[in-house]
Amino acid sequence: xxxxxxxxxxxxxxxxxxxxxxxxxxxxxxxxxxxxxxxxxxxxxxxxxxxxxxxxxxxxxxxxxxxxxxx
Numbered sequence: 252x253x254x255x256x257x258x259x260x261x262x263x264x265x266x267x268x269x270x271x272x273x274x275x276x277x278x279x280x281x282x283x284x285x286x287x288x289x290x291x292x293x294x295x296x297x298x299x300x301x302x303x304x305x306x307x308x309x310x311x312x313x314x315x316x317x318x319x320x321x322x
Contacts, residue, residue, distance in 0.1 A: 254279055255287040271295065
């Protein structure tokens, strides 16, 4: 499961449901773009996967309407 920025109510629910520590919760409050948490089984790992702008991969993966490829 990949968790990105969450609204407060959703984040509180996920913290309780998944048993996340306050330290891990910080990754869901206001993470950099391309950062969050990955949960696999009982393991939760923070990640940062920033894709450089100006690359074909960025154009394909961007969810920012102002930066999306116009295909």
